[in-house]
Amino acid sequence: MSGRKNRPVRDIPAATQDVVLVCRKCLKKMKGGGFGPAGDERLDRALEAAALAAAVAAGNDRPQRVAALRGKARRRRLLPVLVGTVACLKICPKDAVMAISGAQPGQWLAVPRGTAAGDVAARLGLAFATRPAEPGAPATTPQAGPDGP
Structure with missing residues (x-):
């Protein structure tokens, strides 16, 4: 037998x-995808691109390192969302x-074609997303004037 049997479990940062x-x-x-700015990306890749863009907008230097990496596994390990x-x-x-979000396993989303990746990230409760109004919250609509709606 080989020595693999006694190998310890190790942490990978x-x-x-x-x-x-x-x-x-x-x-x-x-x-044809249906997601992303041009509507030609898959949802998984659009979410990863949105996470990368949010990190760039936050002024983090990690996205430049992430974009420079060629290996998909290395790149995915540095993104804020897997x-x-x-x-x-x-x-x-x-x-x-x-x-399905790992943070909210009881909430499954059916994401229709054309939905913005940022909106999907917010509904999934991802840390990098901006939070929209909750689905049960009253919608903010312009108030009707004296002439009526």
Whole structure:
């Protein structure tokens, strides 16, 4: 037998704060992506790009190092969010992708095509996202004047 049997468990440092699971089958069904600025990216890649852009906007020097890395595994380890694809989640919405946040495992999202990655990140509760109004909160609409609505 080889010496692998007695190898200790080791820690691998990562900057990851959040984990998102995205259904691989839903991604495959969405031909042409449907996310990102041009609408041609997959949801998992659009979320990683949004995390990188948020880090750049925050003035962090880590994104330049992340962008310079060529290996996908090294690059993903330095992002604030780890977006992983998983096998089919058995909920197959039409023209949407299923996503689950590790911070909120009880809340699954069916993300329709064309949704901005920042909005998805905020709904998933990711640390780098700006928080929009809660879904149950009253909408802010312009007040009607004396002429009526």
